[in-house]
Amino acid sequence: MIIREITEADWVAFFPTFTEVVEAGETYAFPVGLSLDEARGWWVEQPPAITVAAVGDDGELLGSAKTGPNRPGRGSHVATASFMVTSAARGRGVGRALGEWVLGWAREQGYAAMQFNAVVETNTVAVKLWQDLGFTVIGTVPEAFDSAPHGRVGLHVMHRHL
Known part of the structure; x- marks a missing residue:
């Protein structure tokens, strides 16, 4: 597997996964029913952030992540990230990678924590x-969070120093 900056072709291939994950209603509070272009604005980041694609040795798109500053200005020393893995690739170590x-x-960019x-x-x-x-x-x-299968559930804030 290689992880690299997302391309337009990757985004088009990833969009069905984005839609599937969002519409499942279990992990992200993004609006449902977004078009390809609308969803891009929710997922594909601009510098200083980055969005990446995980691609298998055979070229299969396995998942994507986005990361960058959690907050602007005085909060920009802490990074944040979001992740989605295709249904076919779940359980194969893609999320961990x-x-x-x-x-x-984030460490290379000088962030203090995530x-x-x-x-x-x-x-x-x-x-x-x-x-x-x-x-x-x-x-x-x-x-x-209003989980589709569980009703209203809590949202964890998770942290680690880098």
Whole structure:
């Protein structure tokens, strides 16, 4: 697998995954029913942030991540990131590889820490992965996410120093 900056062709190939994940209503509070161009604005970042694609050896798009400053100005020393993996690639280490990549990128860029602002507490696979990669749940906003399968559930704020 290689992880590289997303191209327009990658974005077009990734868009069905973006739509599937958002419409499942389990992990992201993005609006449903976005067009290709509207969704691009929610996922594809501009510098100083970056959006990457994970691509298999056979050229298959496996997932994507975006990372950059969590806040502007005086908060820009802390990074944040978001991740989506295609349904066909789940359970194959793609999320971990993307997580490790964004942590390395953030260190190289001089960020002091990384913070995830909204990890859905019922997304136990993601919570465990981020904990395995050194993140700690520093708080949970109760009933802040309206999960399609679970109703209102908490959003974890997760953090780790770099």
